[in-house]
Structures are given as structure tokens and as C-alpha cells.
Amino acid sequence: MIKMKELSDEELFYGHKACQGCGAGIVSRLAMKILGDKTIVVLPASCISSVTTIYPQMSFFTNSMTSSFPATGAVLSGISAACKAKGLNDVNVLGLAGDGGTADIGIQALSGAVERGNDFIYICYDNEAYMNTGIQRSSLTPYGAWTTTTPTNDGALGETKFKKNLFEIMMAHRIPYCATASVGYPFDFINKVTKAKKIKGPKFIHVLSPCPTGWGFDTDKTVEIGKLAVQTGLWYLAEYEKGKIRINIEPKSFKPVSEYLGGQKRFRHLNKGDFEVIEKHRDREWKALKNLVED
Amino acid sequence: MSTTAVATKKNFISGDEAVAYAARLCKPEVIAAYPITPQTIIIEKISEFIASDEMKCQFLLMESEHSAMAASMGASMMGCRTFTATSSQGLLYMSEMLHYVSGSRFPIVMINANRTVAAPWNIYCDHRDSISERDSGWMQLYVENGQEALDTLIQAYKVAENPKILTPIMINLDGYVLTHTYELVDIPEQEDVDEFLPPYNAVNKFDFDNPKSLSFTASPEWQTEFRYQQQEAMENAEKVIKEVDEEYGNKFGRSYGGMIDEYYVKDADYVIVAMGSVVGTSRLVVDELRKQGKKVGLVKIRSYRPFPKEYFKELGKKVKAVGVIDRDISFGYEGAVYSEVKSSLYTPGVNVKTINFIAGISGRDITKQYIADMFGQLEAADLGKDVEEVQFTGLRWK
Amino acid sequence: MYKPKVVKNYQFPRTKEDMPLGPGSAAGVLIDVNSGWRTFRPVIDETKCSMCYVCWVVCPDGVIDKTGTKLEIDYDYCKGCGICAYECPSKAIDMIKESEK
Amino acid sequence: MIEVRWHGRGGHGGFTAARLLGLAASVYGGNYAQAFPSFGPERRGAPVLGFTRIDDKPINDHSQVYSCDVVVVLDESLIGSVDVTKGLKDSGVMLINSHKSPNLFNFNVKAKIYTIDATQIALNILGKPITNTVMLGAAVEVTNFVDIKSVYEAIDSFMDRDLREKNKKAAQTAYEFMRGGNQ
Numbered sequence: 001m002i003k004m005k006e007l008s009d010e011e012l013f014y015g016h017k018a019c020q021g022c023g024a025g026i027v028s029r030l031a032m033k034i035l036g037d038k039t040i041v042v043l044p045a046s047c048i049s050s051v052t053t054i055y056p057q058m059s060f061f062t063n064s065m066t067s068s069f070p071a072t073g074a075v076l077s078g079i080s081a082a083c084k085a086k087g088l089n090d091v092n093v094l095g096l097a098g099d100g101g102t103a104d105i106g107i108q109a110l111s112g113a114v115e116r117g118n119d120f121i122y123i124c125y126d127n128e129a130y131m132n133t134g135i136q137r138s139s140l141t142p143y144g145a146w147t148t149t150t151p152t153n154d155g156a157l158g159e160t161k162f163k164k165n166l167f168e169i170m171m172a173h174r175i176p177y178c179a180t181a182s183v184g185y186p187f188d189f190i191n192k193v194t195k196a197k198k199i200k201g202p203k204f205i206h207v208l209s210p211c212p213t214g215w216g217f218d219t220d221k222t223v224e225i226g227k228l229a230v231q232t233g234l235w236y237l238a239e240y241e242k243g244k245i246r247i248n249i250e251p252k253s254f255k256p257v258s259e260y261l262g263g264q265k266r267f268r269h270l271n272k273g274d275f276e277v278i279e280k281h282r283d284r285e286w287k288a289l290k291n292l293v294e295d
Numbered sequence: 296m297s298t299t300a301v302a303t304k305k306n307f308i309s310g311d312e313a314v315a316y317a318a319r320l321c322k323p324e325v326i327a328a329y330p331i332t333p334q335t336i337i338i339e340k341i342s343e344f345i346a347s348d349e350m351k352c353q354f355l356l357m358e359s360e361h362s363a364m365a366a367s368m369g370a371s372m373m374g375c376r377t378f379t380a381t382s383s384q385g386l387l388y389m390s391e392m393l394h395y396v397s398g399s400r401f402p403i404v405m406i407n408a409n410r411t412v413a414a415p416w417n418i419y420c421d422h423r424d425s426i427s428e429r430d431s432g433w434m435q436l437y438v439e440n441g442q443e444a445l446d447t448l449i450q451a452y453k454v455a456e457n458p459k460i461l462t463p464i465m466i467n468l469d470g471y472v473l474t475h476t477y478e479l480v481d482i483p484e485q486e487d488v489d490e491f492l493p494p495y496n497a498v499n500k501f502d503f504d505n506p507k508s509l510s511f512t513a514s515p516e517w518q519t520e521f522r523y524q525q526q527e528a529m530e531n532a533e534k535v536i537k538e539v540d541e542e543y544g545n546k547f548g549r550s551y552g553g554m555i556d557e558y559y560v561k562d563a564d565y566v567i568v569a570m571g572s573v574v575g576t577s578r579l580v581v582d583e584l585r586k587q588g589k590k591v592g593l594v595k596i597r598s599y600r601p602f603p604k605e606y607f608k609e610l611g612k613k614v615k616a617v618g619v620i621d622r623d624i625s626f627g628y629e630g631a632v633y634s635e636v637k638s639s640l641y642t643p644g645v646n647v648k649t650i651n652f653i654a655g656i657s658g659r660d661i662t663k664q665y666i667a668d669m670f671g672q673l674e675a676a677d678l679g680k681d682v683e684e685v686q687f688t689g690l691r692w693k
Numbered sequence: 694m695y696k697p698k699v700v701k702n703y704q705f706p707r708t709k710e711d712m713p714l715g716p717g718s719a720a721g722v723l724i725d726v727n728s729g730w731r732t733f734r735p736v737i738d739e740t741k742c743s744m745c746y747v748c749w750v751v752c753p754d755g756v757i758d759k760t761g762t763k764l765e766i767d768y769d770y771c772k773g774c775g776i777c778a779y780e781c782p783s784k785a786i787d788m789i790k791e792s793e794k
Numbered sequence: 795m796i797e798v799r800w801h802g803r804g805g806h807g808g809f810t811a812a813r814l815l816g817l818a819a820s821v822y823g824g825n826y827a828q829a830f831p832s833f834g835p836e837r838r839g840a841p842v843l844g845f846t847r848i849d850d851k852p853i854n855d856h857s858q859v860y861s862c863d864v865v866v867v868l869d870e871s872l873i874g875s876v877d878v879t880k881g882l883k884d885s886g887v888m889l890i891n892s893h894k895s896p897n898l899f900n901f902n903v904k905a906k907i908y909t910i911d912a913t914q915i916a917l918n919i920l921g922k923p924i925t926n927t928v929m930l931g932a933a934v935e936v937t938n939f940v941d942i943k944s945v946y947e948a949i950d951s952f953m954d955r956d957l958r959e960k961n962k963k964a965a966q967t968a969y970e971f972m973r974g975g976n977q
Binding site for chain 2: 813816817820821826827828829830831834835851853854855856857858860963
């Protein structure tokens with residue numbers, strides 16, 4: 001466990017143009033703090049790339065590059081192999097991508113890179129839609145959420161499918177390390193990045209990153225919403241390492257989902273029946289997780 | 296062809312194998328590739344080299360061509376010399392990355408085994424794949440046999456990595472006709488290649504002392520200037536391609552004329568312009584027709600990008616008719632090579648006749664008879680006969 | 694305060710030679726500030742602050758400085774989101790309207 | 795220039811023979827050669843073609859082979875389903891792997907027809923009905939460009955160590971058989 005006072009005062013991610021209260025901003029900043037200046041950051045088209053690397057203002061203070069949208073995993077492979085070719089053993093190769101860039105268009109390259117076993121850390125900051133381009137749904141948009149491509153006019157539900165389980169997809173690769181995290185639990189996240197930094201091979205951290213702009217909440221509630229997601233059981237904090245799964249925080253009882261959903265405009269059209277569907281799905285997901293833990 | 300100045304090993308190998316040997320001689324530090332017919336043998340051969348320790352490099356077997364080019368770019372960002380190879384659908388699949396690489400100024404060298412593009416699906420040679428990537432910002436060189444593929448690959452790194460150029464190069468090798476054809480190929484000694492091609496000393500790379508942001512976003516205020524740089528680099532390449540080819544010739548005894556190779560053009564009335572393997576076959580036809588007293592000649596375009604426009608300006612003043620063989624067509628217009636040759640030929644006062652031969656589509660053989668007929672058509676056009684400007688050679692119902 | 698600073702009077706390239714070679718340039722270059730984004734500015738009440746650093750951790754822009762004896766805010770880059778104030782366990786941060794400073 | 799066409803079945807080594815002939819003629823024979831398969835994916839058992847061009851000067855021709863000086867049929871059963879005589883020059887020769895006498899083949903060609911029971915030779919020497927080096931040895935006898943010693947060198951450089959001697963013997967046996975004149 002890293003202590004707060006030990007955290008570096010060096011800001012390697014600074015002066016960026018992300019929205020006020022950006023969850024992905026918290027993720028990026030803390031990750032850079034842990035990984036330090038011997039880090040190469042690969043950024044596909046995403047919120048973070050578009051708010052950090054616009055010539056000549058560069059908000060990453062380490063080596064970074066903007067990758068094409070689908071290619072993050074592959075670029076990480078190339079850089080990782082090049083580090084090997086150059087005999088560099090102390091470089092952190094970091095992919096920092098959104099949910100669309102990871103779970104949709106980038107999943108082939110990510111899967112390939114993980115399967116090849118190249119040495120990198122991939123952090124997916126999940127704001128549950130294509131936020132950079134104005135809130136279009138991704139395969140990680142949750143059930144019932146409004147987005148511009150899952151509209152809710154005339155009684156429509158919004159997103160009709162449940163969020164894809166990326167954690168399990170990564171586990172299926174038998175990846176050396178993967179974890180979920182939430183902006184609501186920054187220390188849990190920091191610990192996971194610290195752990196990932198020490199492990200060789202591919203590492204994947206999936207961080208729920210509330211987005212005031214796309215989800216519809218006040219800019220000061222980003223961390224709070226991230227906590228509620230965990231406390232209502234709609235997001236779990238877990239780790240997979242050496243073939244074992246660990247649940248990091250297991251609420252004794254879940255807060256009502258309405259506490260999480262009710263605080264966000266994207267869910268304001270949902271009714272009690274919808275909440276029940278979401279709760280049922282939550283319970284199924286937890287059951288599946290616990291079954292995996294017991295295996 | 297003069298005698299070789301340095302020691303070489305004669306080998307009877309396929310074009311693909313020649314490429315693999317050339318890649319080995321160039322000592323790339325990272326290779327990221329994905330197999331596709333008819334390029335596959337290159338990747339297989341390199342796999343053998345790596346497995347037997349004859350070649351030392353980081354070798355990434357990718358899950359797609361898009362990723363192969365993306366990984367190559369990642370490696371290039373670290374200052375590594377890289378190599379990859381693809382073909383056809385694969386080239387198109389990596390299209391997005393081609394622009395990324397050229398725009399970011401990484402001197403990646405790639406072999407493209409020319410193969411048509413579906414549909415109709417087919418694995419045989421034409422130039423639809425590479426011509427479709429004409430504007431990707433890559434230099435495009437076309438070779439006529441396995442030996443030239445090997446020599447050009449070695450030359451290509453020296454051109455691409457030149458600090459005034461820093462532009463990627465795609466070497467186009469006709470699928471099957473060259474990739475799968477075994478010919479006598481001289482393989483130079485490693486130490487001679489090392490002398491000719493020193494390790495890549497990258498400036499455009501990550502640096503831990505002075506960290507860099509690469510491939511960044513540029514607003515409309517700056518895009519034009521970056522694009523201008525790319526055009527300027529291509530213009531610089533025109534000279535460097537020739538210089539490097541000459542230097543190679545001095546050392547290894549083989550050179551190819553730089554951007555252009557001429558065959559009996561000096562006093563020719565009728566000239567065929569072509570790229571790739573058909574050039575070799577055309578040489579024989581020129582020999583035959585010359586024996587019959589016909590004043591025919593041949594121009595091989597070796598460098599399609601940068602395009603040898605100055606050469607054609609001069610050619611237009613000297614000849615009576617020019618035919619261009621395109622192994623592709625830009626539907627709704629004409630062959631792309633033809634368009635460009637034509638627009639370069641015509642300078643004030645020049646009124647040369649031109650014909651476009653769309654030939655060798657999707658592996659259709661371009662026979663010596665076809666080529667002889669092309670010269671016949673040029674003569675007919677010159678004599679005032681009504682000749683169709685854009686023709687599909689060997690069309691069944693004609 | 695230990696935070697990156699904006700480059701004053703940043704010189705844009707004027708000639709061909711000034712241009713970076715392709716889209717690659719120095720990392721960590723800030724040519725403008727974000728202070729114009731705020732409606733509310735966070736103000737730390739030193740008497741209430743327990744120096745727990747929660748605000749420092751959760752700030753998306755990293756504008757809180759803990760290198761001195763008290764916490765300070767880099768108002769050049771604070772966007773005024775208010776997460777610090779909301780998350781502060783001691784309620785030591787007030788969000789004050791910019792025009793009422 | 796002479797042009798040789800090899801008729802075989804996918805996976806039976808017909809193209810290997812085409813390559814070995816090219817290798818023998820060029821690297822070990824001091825001439826120039828070109829060898830290429832019938833382009834495309836090779837399906838095991840399917841009728842396939844291989845080609846060898848040999849010349850005393852560099853070969854620029856990259857068009858396909860339309861007329862042949864030599865046709866080699868590695869598998870007699872191909873005759874009938876494939877036109878093995880296509881493009882065969884009047885001055886050319888055809889070699890067929892068959893135990894039958896050449897005059898039992900009624901081709902409407904002026905070219906000379908030879909047969910050799912390559913399968914039997916292969917079985918005797920290699921223990922397997924793989925006829926490519928046998929037919930290669932036979933083909934060498936009818937092409938003036940290539941010395942049989944070059945073929946041995948080609949086999950030595952091309953084949954796995956444990957296969958070399960047997961295959962050289964196979965080629966030699968066929969070569970000597972053809973020398974004997976079995977028209």
C-alpha cells in the first residue's frame with residue numbers, strides 16, 4: 001500500500017483541456033504519478049488524447065504519442081518490442097484509452113497484444129460512451145442509459161443491452177494481471193497501478209470514470225458517483241492475478257440502485273421496473289463473479 | 296549490367312525469399328508482420344531465420360495488418376529500424392496506419408506483394424492495391440525481378456532514413472509473377488551491406504532526456520505546414536533515390552536508373568511505359584521489334600511516388616507516341632499511371648499521341664504478343680488511324 | 694508551489710526551419726492557462742484544513758500543491774469543478790463565485 | 795532458351811523438380827534459369843503445373859510459358875484429364891512416367907515421346923512412389939543445358955541430409971536409363 005505522503009509531487013499530466021470534473025483526468029493523473037517519468041504513453045483517439053496533445057501545447061510531461069483509434073494494443077506491442085531491442089528494462093509502456101477505443105474498435109489489437117504477452121500496462125478509463133465525439137453509445141454503455149445514439153424520446157429505453165464484461169474477457173486471455181477500479185476509490189486504483197507496474201507482461205486495469213458532461217451530474221460529484229457505483233453493486237472492484245480472482249470491496253448490502261441512477265440525467269427516464277431489471281442483472285453479475293472466485 | 300564489385304552468393308530463390316534475405320541484411324531491430332498470400336513466404340522465411348538465430352530482431356507475429364503497421368510505427372518511435380510486408384486486402388486494411396506513419400515521418404520500409412483487391416476475389420497480381428494507396432504519403436517503388444527487389448530493399452532504407460526525407464517506402468513486387476518465381480539472385484555479403492547501410496540513427500523518436508510528444512494533433516493553423524513538409528521530403532527524394540541507386544551500383548555492380556530506367560528510348564518513336572514484372576517481358580518485345588527495324592523503346596517507372604514528372608516532360612518532346620500499361624484502372628476515368636504520364640508529357644507545343652492499356656488485371660498474363668500489339672497500336676495512332684484511347688488488353692469480346 | 698508553468702511569450706515557428714519535423718515536439722509544453730474556465734473558485738480555509746490530502750488526490754487537474762506548509766491552489770490551471778470541496782472530509786474548502794473575489 | 799513444363803499433382807514434388815532443374819542449371823551450371831509453379835494455392839492431389847526456363851543469358855521474360863521444349867508428366871493418370879501436349883514444340887520431347895511403351899501413347903504431336911517407369915525406380919531406390927528426382931534425372935538427359943553433376947549438387951544443397959544420396963541415385967538411375975535410349 002502506497003501512503004498519500006509518498007505520492008510524488010511531480011505532475012506529469014498537467015494543464016490539459018478536459019472538462020471540469022473529468023473522471024478520466026483523475027485516472028490519467030494518478031496513473032502518471034505512479035508510473036513516473038520513464039513512461040511512454042500511447043493515446044488513441046479519445047477524450048484524453050484530444051485534450052492533451054494539440055500542437056504546441058502538450059500536457060503529458062513524458063514521452064507520449066497519439067495512436068490511431070483501433071491500434072493502441074498494437075502500438076504498445078511495437079514500443080514494448082522496441083524497448084527490448086534497445087535493451088531498456090525500466091520503461092513503463094502505458095496505453096490510456098477510453099471504453100470505445102478499448103472494448104469496441106480497439107479490442108482486436110488489445111486481444112492480440114495481450115495474447116502475444118508484450119510488456120505493457122493498459123488502462124481503460126470507462127466513461128461508458130464515446131464522450132469525446134459527443135456521447136454516442138459503446139459496448140460498455142450500461143443498460144437504460146441515454147446517449148445520442150440510444151435516445152429516450154417517446155418512451156424509449158435508451159441503451160437496451162447490458163454492459164460488456166471486459167474484466168472477464170481479459171481474464172479469458174489468462175493475462176498476468178487485470179483489475180477493475182473506480183474513480184470513487186482512488187487509493188484502490190493507485191495500488192492496482194503500483195502492482196501492475198511491478199509485473200512483467202501485459203496488465204489491464206478497467207477504471208469506471210464518471211463523466212459529468214455525458215452522464216449528467218454536477219462537476220463536483222465525480223468521485224461520489226464513482227463510489228455509488230460500487231456501493232450499489234453496479235460496478236465491482238476486483239483483481240485477477242496468477243489465475244486467482246479477488247474481490248477488493250464487497251458491500252455487506254447494496255445501496256438501492258436508485259441512489260446511483262437517480263443522480264444522473266442519462267438515467268432519469270427509467271422507472272421502477274427498469275431499476276428492477278438492472279438490479280437483477282447486477283445480482284447475476286455478482287453471482288458469476290463469486291462463482292469465479294470460488295473456482 | 297556490369298560485373299559485381301563485391302563478393303556475392305548466387306542463389307536460385309523466389310522473389311519472396313530474396314526479400315527475406317534482403318530484410319535480414321538490413322538488420323531491422325523490430326519486425327511486425329501478418330501473413331497474406333502471396334507475401335506469406337517472406338514471413339515464413341524470416342521466421343526460419345529467427346528460429347535458427349541467423350537473424351536477431353524482435354519479431355512480432357501480429358493479429359492483423361493494421362496492427363502490423365501500428366506496431367511498426369511504435370517501434371519506429373523508439374528509433375528502431377523496422378520491416379514489414381503485406382499485400383492486397385492487407386495493404387488496404389492497414390491504410391489508416393499508412394497515413395499515420397507517413398504523416399508522423401517514420402522511415403518504415405515495407406514490401407507489398409502486388410495482388411488485386413476483391414471483389415471479385417482473387418489472389419493474383421495487379422496494382423489495384425498499391426495504386427489505391429497512391430496518396431498515403433508513402434514512396435512507392437516498383438521492381439521487375441527478385442534481384443531488383445533485394446537490391447531495392449537495401450537501397451530503400453538508405454533513402455527513407457535520409458534526414459531530408461524521413462518518409463516510408465513501399466516496394467512493390469508483383470504477386471506470384473515475382474514473389475513465387477525462382478530466379479538467380481546475387482545475395483551480397485553482410486559486411487558490404489553494413490558498409491553501405493549504417494544503423495538507423497533516428498532523430499524523430501522518443502527520448503527520456505528530452506521527452507517528446509509524437510504524432511500529435513495539429514489544428515488547421517498548422518496542418519498545411521506539416522503537409523508542405525511531406526511534399527518537400529518527396530521532392531528531396533527524387534534526387535536521393537538516384538544518388539543511392541548509383542552508390543549501390545558502384546558498390547555492388549547493379550543499379551537501376553534511379554526513378555526511371557530507359558530501354559532503347561534514345562531514338563525511339565514509340566515508347567511503352569510500364570511498372571513491375573511486365574517490364575522484363577517488354578524488353579524482349581523491344582528486342583524483337585528492333586530486329587525488325589521498328590524504332591521502339593521502353594520506359595520503366597521505378598519510382599511512382601515521387602513521380603518522375605521532369606523525365607516525361609522531356610520524353611514528350613522526343614517521341615511520336617507513348618503507351619502506358621496500367622495494371623489497374625481508376626473507374627470512371629483511366630489508368631492512374633496513364634493520367635500522370637499524360638499530364639507530364641504535354642508541355643506547350645507537344646502533341647504526342649497517347650494510349651492507355653489496361654492490362655494484366657488480376658493475374659491475366661501480359662503476353663509478348665499483347666505488348667507487340669501495343670506498339671502496333673501506337674504506330675497506328677501516329678499514322679492517324681482511329682485508335683481507342685483507353686483499352687482493356689485481351690478483353691474476351693474484342 | 695511546485696507545478697508546471699505556462700511558457701510566457703511562446704514563440705510559434707515563423708520559418709520552415711523553425712517547424713518541428715513532422716508532428717513531434719517537446720512534451721510538457723503549456724502555452725496557455727485554464728483559469729478562464731471557472732465560475733467558482735476553491736478557497737482553502739487553513740484553520741479547518743487537516744492536511745489529509747484527499748483534495749490533492751482527487752483533483753482531475755492536479756492543481757493543489759502540497760509541497761509547502763499549507764495546501765495551495767494553482768489558479769492558473771484550476772477549472773473550478775469543486776470535487777475538492779465536495780470530497781474534503783473537514784469541509785475546509787469553499788467554492789466562491791469568481792466575480793466575488 | 796528452353797522451356798520445361800512439369801505435370802504433377804499437388805504435394806507430390808513436381809514443383810520441387812522444376813526448382814531443382816533451375817538450381818542445377820543456374821547456380822551449379824553457370825547458366826540462367828527461372829522456375830515457377832502454377833500460381834495459386836496448391837491443393838494436395840489436384841493437377842498442378844511447374845515450369846522451368848533455362849537460358850545462357852539472363853531471363854527477363856515474366857510472361858507465362860506457352861510453348862514447351864520439354865514436357866514432363868510425373869503421373870500418367872493425369873493424361874486425359876489434362877492436355878499434356880499443349881504448346882509442345884515439334885522439336886520438343888515429352889517424358890512420361892509410365893511402364894508402358896511410348897508408342898502406346900497416341901498424341902497428335904511431332905515431338906518425341908519417351909517413357910520411364912519412374913514409380914518403379916522410386917520404389918526401388920527411395921522406397922516410396924515419389925518420382926520427382928527420378929523424372930528430373932530423366933529430364934536432364936534430354937535438355938542440353940544441364941550437366942547431371944549439377945543436378946547432384948543441386949540435390950545436395952537443397953535436400954535434407956538423409957535424403958540426398960538416395961535421391962541422387964534415383965536421378966542417376968533415370969539419367970542412365972534415358973542415356974540407354976528408350977524411345
